[in-house]
Amino acid sequence: SYVLTQPPSVSVAPGKTATLTCGGDNIETRSVHWYQQRPGQAPVVVMYSDSERPSGIPERFSGSNSGNTATLTISRVEDGDEADYYCQLWDIGSDHVLFGGGTKLSVL
Amino acid sequence: EVQLVESGGGLVQPGGSLRLSCEVSGVTISSNYMSWVRQRPGQGLQWVATIYGGGTTYYAESVQGRFTFSRRDSLNTVYLQMTTLRPEDTANYFCASHYCNSGSCYVDYWGQGTLVTVSS
Numbered sequence A: 001s002y003v004l005t006q007p008p009s010v011s012v013a014p015g016k017t018a019t020l021t022c023g024g025d026n027i028e029t030r031s032v033h034w035y036q037q038r039p040g041q042a043p044v045v046v047m048y049s050d051s052e053r054p055s056g057i058p059e060r061f062s063g064s065n066s067g068n069t070a071t072l073t074i075s076r077v078e079d080g081d082e083a084d085y086y087c088q089l090w091d092i093g094s095d096h097v098l099f100g101g102g103t104k105l106s107v108l
Numbered sequence B: 001e002v003q004l005v006e007s008g009g010g011l012v013q014p015g016g017s018l019r020l021s022c023e024v025s026g027v028t029i030s031s032n033y034m035s036w037v038r039q040r041p042g043q044g045l046q047w048v049a050t051i052y053g054g055g056t057t058y059y060a061e062s063v064q065g066r067f068t069f070s071r072r073d074s075l076n077t078v079y080l081q082m083t084t085l086r087p088e089d090t091a092n093y094f095c096a097s098h099y100c101n102s103g104s105c106y107v108d109y110w111g112q113g114t115l116v117t118v119s120s
Helices: none
Strands: A009-012 A018-023 A033-037 A044-047 A061-066 A069-074 A083-091 A096-099 A103-107 B003-007 B010-012 B018-025 B034-039 B045-051 B057-059 B067-072 B077-082 B091-101 B104-110 B114-118
Touching: A009 A018, A018 A103, A033 B104, A044 A061, A044 B104, A069 A083, A083 B104, A096 B034, A096 B045, B003 B091, B003 B104, B018 B034, B018 B091, B018 B114, B034 B104, B045 B067, B045 B077, B045 B091, B057 B067
Parallel strands: A009 A103, B010 B114
Antiparallel strands: A018 A069, A033 A044, A033 A083, A061 A069, A083 A096, A083 A103, B003 B018, B018 B077, B034 B045, B034 B091, B045 B057, B067 B077, B091 B104, B091 B114
């Protein structure tokens, strides 16, 4: 079965750029979505279809997908960006929803 | 405004049953893909099941044969009937509504979750 791999944690200083990755076999052929989840809250989509930003999400958030890695990039990181981030895709072959294991973003 | 409100969680003994409900407003469930996603304490998101607009259901292997996803269109409510519960089913269960485009779907609306605890 298809597996999405995310690093458990990423740390970044305020004002710097955070790069969150989501690995999968030939993932560039899939459409990847990203969610932000703050403690005690439901997830919120911050990027869909690789690089589409929902309304209300700052332009500091951007996405890309190439080869075996999809990437969520957060520029000029702020304290409020500290959260867990999950990648997700829809596996058409099995009609299953797949989530990566999540990355905890810490703002130093 | 779209709202998803879950209910029905609680404490249940191993082997027991529980039915979760999710009342939806602002979207028509019969026209949408709806899912249940769970999150064990301190862990990541785990897909549980999805129901398509036409009523077809799909389940994660870990719950196949034990959980049943259904809906009542007249009430715009979806349900998750859980049987033969195990301690590893302990989790916060989120109801989710999908937006689908070009063969891919993401969750555009989430409920706040309902906690299920399986313990003796």
